Amino acid sequence: xxxxxxxxxxxxxxxxxxxxxxxxxxxxxxxxxxxxxxxxxxxxxxxxxxxxxxxxxxxxxxxxxxxxxxxxxxxxxxxxxxxxxxxxxxxxxxxxxxxxxxxxxxxxxxxxxxxxxxxxxxxxxxxxxxxxxxxxxxxxxxxxxxxxxxxxxxxxxxxxxxxxxxxxxxxxxxxxxxxxxxxxxxxxxxxxxxxxxxxxxxxxxxxxxxxxxxxxxxxxxxxxxxxxxxxxxxxxxxxxxxxxxxxxxxxxxxxxxxxxxxxxxxxxxxxxxxxxxxxxxxxxxxxxxxxxxxxxxxxxxxxxxxxxxxxxxxxxxxxxxxxxxxxxxxxxxxxxxxxxxxxxxxxxxxxxxxxxxxxxxxxxxxxxxxxxxxxxxxxxxxxxxxxxxxxxxxxxxxxxx
Amino acid sequence: xxxxxxxxxxxxxxxxxxxxxxxxxxxxxxxxxxxxxxxxxxxxxxxxxxxxxxxxxxxxxxxxxxxxxxxxxxxxxxxxxxxxxxxxxxxxxxxxxxxxxxxxxxxxxxxxxxxxxxxxxxxxxxxxxxxxx
Numbered sequence: 069x070x071x072x073x074x075x076x077x078x079x080x081x082x083x084x085x086x087x088x089x090x091x092x093x094x095x096x097x098x099x100x101x102x103x104x105x106x107x108x109x110x111x112x113x114x115x116x117x118x119x120x121x122x123x124x125x126x127x128x129x130x131x132x133x134x135x136x137x138x139x140x141x142x143x144x145x146x147x148x149x150x151x152x153x154x155x156x157x158x159x160x161x162x163x164x165x166x167x168x169x170x171x172x173x174x175x176x177x178x179x180x181x182x183x184x185x186x187x188x189x190x191x192x193x194x195x196x197x198x199x200x201x202x203x204x205x206x207x208x209x210x211x212x213x214x215x216x217x218x219x220x221x222x223x224x225x226x227x228x229x230x231x232x233x234x235x236x237x238x239x240x241x242x243x244x245x246x247x248x249x250x251x252x253x254x255x256x257x258x259x260x261x262x263x264x265x266x267x268x269x270x271x272x273x274x275x276x277x278x279x280x281x282x283x284x285x286x287x288x289x290x291x292x293x294x295x296x297x298x299x300x301x302x303x304x305x306x307x308x309x310x311x312x313x314x315x316x317x318x319x320x321x322x323x324x325x326x327x328x329x330x331x332x333x334x335x336x337x338x339x340x341x342x343x344x345x346x347x348x349x350x351x352x353x354x355x356x357x358x359x360x361x362x363x364x365x366x367x368x369x370x371x372x373x374x375x376x377x378x379x380x381x382x383x384x385x386x387x388x389x390x391x392x393x394x395x396x397x398x399x400x401x402x403x404x405x406x407x408x409x410x411x412x413x414x415x416x417x418x419x420x421x422x423x424x425x426x427x428x429x430x431x432x433x434x435x436x437x438x439x440x441x442x443x444x445x446x447x448x449x450x451x452x453x454x455x456x457x458x459x460x461x462x463x464x465x466x467x468x469x
Numbered sequence: 470x471x472x473x474x475x476x477x478x479x480x481x482x483x484x485x486x487x488x489x490x491x492x493x494x495x496x497x498x499x500x501x502x503x504x505x506x507x508x509x510x511x512x513x514x515x516x517x518x519x520x521x522x523x524x525x526x527x528x529x530x531x532x533x534x535x536x537x538x539x540x541x542x543x544x545x546x547x548x549x550x551x552x553x554x555x556x557x558x559x560x561x562x563x564x565x566x567x568x569x570x571x572x573x574x575x576x577x578x579x580x581x582x583x584x585x586x587x588x589x590x591x592x593x594x595x596x597x598x599x600x601x602x
Binding site for chain 1: 477478479480481482501502503504505506511512529530531532533534535536537538539541542543544546548549550555556557558559560561569574575585588589590592594596597
């Protein structure tokens with residue numbers, strides 16, 4: 069191992085689902101302490117803590133320290149929508165790369181059970197009962213529902229439909245079949261919030277949220293935490309052979325925001341920044357999409373998964389429908405995608421997601437994924453996107469010879 | 470006594486009158502268009518803008534039939550992106566059945582306005598959408 073490489077030494081995700089008896093700190097502490105134990109280290113070894121928790125009180129990182137160990141290290145409370153976990157990870161990567169420390173902890177947690185629809189609503193009409201322009205659009209009333217939709221299922225539905233308009237081949241049934249794949253994958257994941265197979269008819273016949281996304285085609289709001297301990301290559305040399313064997317190399321860690329594109333003010337452009345992040349990651353890692361043994365991508369909605377096959381260059385441009393029709397993203401296919409069950413079944417506790425997807429990839433690269441193990445997995449990619457926007461891509465490689 | 474009711478657009482980029490249309494703030498340097506107020510151009514960083522009229526006819530490039538929305542938002546409605554002669558516009562598809570037989574990708578539409586009702590001072594708010602052309 070090269071001294072300037074960075075590795076994941078320990079990593080953990082809690083069971084995703086309903087945790088009425090645990091608060092955000094419980095879930096964060098559970099994930100953090102398990103990640104430390106997984107890496108065979110303690111809080112005394114950590115030189116930095118980066119923590120994300122969007123819906124809780126400010127200062128989550130410091131509150132977490134009071135539960136797991138106050139050592140005086142710098143804490144970075146990070147927020148980047150659904151890419152918050154990846155941002156925490158990236159913050160620790162940068163600190164180690166900068167030589168500020170040789171080990172650090174990244175944590176992401178969310179309590180989201182019963183949160184309902186995210187996005188949308190907007191301001192209420194003022195009490196004085198006269199139309200008065202407000203804000204940068206001079207709106208006299210809420211525009212949500214009057215000028216398009218601000219809710220996530222509707223926004224991402226349009227993202228998938230836009231792809232269909234550009235390249236053809238999409239249909240309600242196609243998007244539902246992507247969801248069917250992920251729900252099937254989830255049956256092998258004991259940590260998923262929902263781990264039941266769902267027949268296509270059931271998915272298509274379920275409650276419509278925003279055509280073409282029915283309820284099971286939307287990411288599941290749930291509670292969960294995830295944490296990772298990162299270490300420098302130089303420091304890892306001083307650790308045990310077992311720690312070195314299980315360490316997972318971070319071949320690339322990339323974070324992008326959306327560059328200006330015509331129309332990005334109208335419908336969020338989740339494509340360009342993902343393609344940018346993937347391009348930078350493949351270049352940094354010196355690997356191509358054909359080298360990936362598995363991919364965890366941000367299927368916040370079934371319509372989103374399709375476009376990211378293309379954005380991550382798992383297929384040729386415009387070829388996402390064919391890529392799916394040829395069975396490539398299934399767990400027994402050429403390029404397994406979301407073998408965890410994805411956000412549609414595993415669940416999407418926002419800030420935890422960008423570390424939990426890395427955990428899933430690491431689990432396979434270490435050969436520890438049990439029934440859902442992708443045999444011989446050596447290289448994997450984890451992708452998240454948060455609207456606004458932020459995109460995180462991590463490419464990981466097994467250390468075992 | 471005048472029988473014209475005082476009107477106000479739902480958003481300031483909707484221009485009412487005989488030929489209702491949308492206007493955008495166009496960057497005088499690179500031509501990028503914005504419907505909201507901007508401090509500088511997100512594309513080229515210049516800070517001079519001029520008002521330009523947006524074509525009232527266009528093509529639906531993406532849509533979703535929203536069946537489940539925030540409290541107080543009537544459903545179903547069709548949220549869409551319309552390509553109006555090269556400028557992307559966000560709007561609802563109106564005066565059209567909200568189902569996937571009547572709303573299709575690539576359909577041709579044109580701007581239409583409707584009333585949101587009058588406030589206590591008698592001012593009527595006017596919204597816009599796009600209807601089948």
